[in-house]
Each structure stands twice: as C-alpha cells, then as structure tokens.
Amino acid sequence: xxxxxxxxxxxxxxxxxxxxxxxxxxxxxxxxxxxxxxxxxxxxxxxxxxxxxxxxxxxxxxxxxxxxxxxxxxxxxxxxxxxxxxxxxxxxxxxxxxxxxxxxxxxxxxxxxxxxxxxxxxxxxxxxxxxxxxxxxxxxxxxxxxxxxxxxxxxxxxxxxxxxxxxxxxxxxxxxxxxxxxxxxxxxxxxxxxxxxxxxxxxxxxxxxxxxxxxxxxxxxxxxxxxxxxxxxxxxxxxxxxxxxxxxxxxxxxxxxxxxxxxxxxxxxxxxxxxxxxxxxxxxxxxxxxxxxxxxx
Numbered sequence: 001x002x003x004x005x006x007x008x009x010x011x012x013x014x015x016x017x018x019x020x021x022x023x024x025x026x027x028x029x030x031x032x033x034x035x036x037x038x039x040x041x042x043x044x045x046x047x048x049x050x051x052x053x054x055x056x057x058x059x060x061x062x063x064x065x066x067x068x069x070x071x072x073x074x075x076x077x078x079x080x081x082x083x084x085x086x087x088x089x090x091x092x093x094x095x096x097x098x099x100x101x102x103x104x105x106x107x108x109x110x111x112x113x114x115x116x117x118x119x120x121x122x123x124x125x126x127x128x129x130x131x132x133x134x135x136x137x138x139x140x141x142x143x144x145x146x147x148x149x150x151x152x153x154x155x156x157x158x159x160x161x162x163x164x165x166x167x168x169x170x171x172x173x174x175x176x177x178x179x180x181x182x183x184x185x186x187x188x189x190x191x192x193x194x195x196x197x198x199x200x201x202x203x204x205x206x207x208x209x210x211x212x213x214x215x216x217x218x219x220x221x222x223x224x225x226x227x228x229x230x231x232x233x234x235x236x237x238x239x240x241x242x243x244x245x246x247x248x249x250x251x252x253x254x255x256x257x258x259x260x261x262x263x264x265x266x267x268x269x270x271x272x273x274x275x276x277x278x279x280x281x282x283x284x285x286x287x288x289x290x291x292x293x294x295x296x297x
Contacts (some may be wrong), residue, residue: 012247014242016256023106024263026233027099028180028273030091033225038213039125040091043229048088048199050230051238055192064189074177075190076197083198088205089167096160101143102272103264105164107287110258111136112172114294118178122279128293136290141281179245187242194238258291 034040066072094102109155111133117123144161181190268274 007100007250008247010023012244014247014254015244017242017259019237020256020259021263022232022237024103024260025267026229027094027103027260027264029225029228030094030233030269030270031099031273032086033097033222034091037218037222038226039206039209040095041088041202041206042209042213043206043226044087044091044202046226047082047230047234048195048202051234052192052195052199054231054235055188055195059186059192060189062189064185064193066185071181074181077195078178078181078190079197080179080201081170083194084201086167086174088202089163089170092160093160093163093167097164098274099268100261100265100276100280101161102164104280104284104287105140105143105161106168107141107258107261107284108136108293109168109172109175111294113175114167116169116172116176132290132293134290135293136287138288139290142283142286143280156211172255176243177278178242179249184246185244190236190287191242209244258288275282 030043034043038046066075090102114125114129115124115133118125140161144165178190265276266272269276
C-alpha cells in the first residue's frame with residue numbers, strides 16, 4: 001500500500017511554520033539561559049561551533065564548487081549577515097530586553113526585506129508598500145523608545161530593542177542576497193560553508209567568555225536550553241529555512257516571521273516569563289498592519 005504523496009508546497013509551508021515555532025520558543029528559552037548562566041557571546045560561539053560540527057557530519061567533506069568570485073563573495077556576505085552579525089545582535093539584544101519585545105520587533109523583517117530588495121533593484125515601492133514600511137518602523141521605533149519594568153528588573157529597552165531591530169535588518173539582507181545561491185546549490189552545502197566561514201568571526205567575541213563560564217553550576221534545564229539553542233534554533237531552523245527559500249520568495253519566508261511574536265507571546269505568557277500590555281498591543285498592531293500592506297499583491 002502506497003502512502004499518499006504530500007504536495008511540496010504544503011511541505012514548504014510546514015517547514016516555515018516549524019521554523020517560526022522554533023524561533024518563537026527560543027525567545028523564552030534563550031532568555032532563561034542568558035545572561036545569568038552564560039554570556040550572549042559565549043552562547044553564539046557554542047551555536048556556531050555546534051552547527052558547524054553538525055553540518056560537516058551531515059554533509060561531509062564534499063566540495064562546494066561556485067561558479068565565480070562573485071558567488072564566493074555572496075557566500076561570505078551571507079555568512080556575515082546571516083550568521084555573524086545576525087546572531088551577535090540578536091543575543092546581545094535579547095539579553096537586554098524581554099521575549100515579547102524582541103519577537104515584535106523581529107516582525108519588521110518583511111518590511112526590511114522589501115527595503116533591501118528595492119535598494120538592490122529586486123522590487124519596486126508602491127504607495128501602500130511605502131505606507132506599510134512607515135507604519136511598521138513607527139511601531140518598532142515606539143517599542144524601542146518605550147520604558148518599562150518587569151518585576152523588579154529594569155531592562156535597557158533602548159539598546160536591547162535597537163540591537164534586535166539591527167538584527168532584523170541583517171537577517172533581511174541575508175534573505176535577499178542568499179536566495180540566488182540557495183536556488184542554485186544544495187541548501188546543506190551552503191549552510192555548512194556559511195557556518196564554517198562565520199566561525200573565525202565569532203571566535204574573538206566568545207572565546208574568553210566561554211572559558212570563564214561555570215558549567216558545573218548549571219542546572220539540567222539550562223543544559224537542555226543550550227542544547228535546544230544549538231540543535232533546533234541553529235541547526236534545524238537554518239536547514240529548514242534554507243530549503244524553503246529555494247522554493248518560495250524571500251518575502252514569503254519573511255512573512256512567516258509574522259507568526260513568531262504570536263507564538264513567542266503565547267509561550268512567554270503561558271510560562272509567566274513576560275506580560276502583554278496594552279501599549280505593546282498598540283505598537284504591535286502598527287507593525288502587523290505595516291507587514292500586511294507590504295505583503296499585499
């Protein structure tokens with residue numbers, strides 16, 4: 001008896017939803033891990049080391065033969081924007097803000113993808129798209145400039161949220177510039193070399209902090225959180241995202257980030273790790289409306 005074939009489009013959207021769920025949970029999980037038990041830079045080094053090792057195990061020593069020097073430069077830039085800058089800014093930002101704020105600001109990625117695509121000549125601005133970008137960035141800007149206190153802990157919202165916005169910009173650049181390579185070559189091979197090329201860049205940031213981390217005093221759940229960050233947030237999420245990007249436009253991949261704040265908010269509130277305020281809902285509505293206008297045909 002043959003099993004029914006699942007349409008590839010459905011598999012692509014399931015992969016993108018899985019990525020959104022993985023990242024949505026990561027906001028709360030990573031926040032528990034850092035900076036109390038391990039610094040953001042040491043966490044990033046563990047992520048890149050773990051992902052590099054896993055991709056080399058999976059892909060092996062198979063060579064990636066690129067067509068010309070232009071593609072080599074694109075691969076290097078993909079590693080810098082998609083791994084190095086992206087992860088450094090994200091974890092340094094998350095350590096200074098709350099899970100819900102970080103997830104809401106990351107929702108601006110589709111807007112930033114449009115801006116980057118327009119600058120590179122890939123897409124054109126219309127009045128509605130320009131209005132959407134303005135609304136989305138207004139919502140993100142108001143979140144960044146807001147002040148709040150969670151429990152007895154005061155978070156540096158300005159700097160942390162600004163890092164998250166810059167991280168979203170870096171990720172948008174990656175989504176646009178990496179697409180030609182991901183359509184032409186194996187997603188596994190591209191991901192392997194992205195992390196391999198990124199490793200020398202993140203090593204100076206995290207080496208000393210990793211050496212001073214007290215792993216003996218870490219509870220079991222923190223070890224589980226680190227394993228989740230390396231295996232799911234880094235390895236599986238990048239793999240699924242890269243595979244999906246070969247079949248759909250970078251804008252569609254960006255739209256799935258729309259789900260992240262919903263999932264991240266549900267998880268953070270359910271675990272009593274963050275609270276959803278009326279102010280956050282108002283600025284979130286600006287961002288969501290902006291993303292909707294940008295995504296309309």
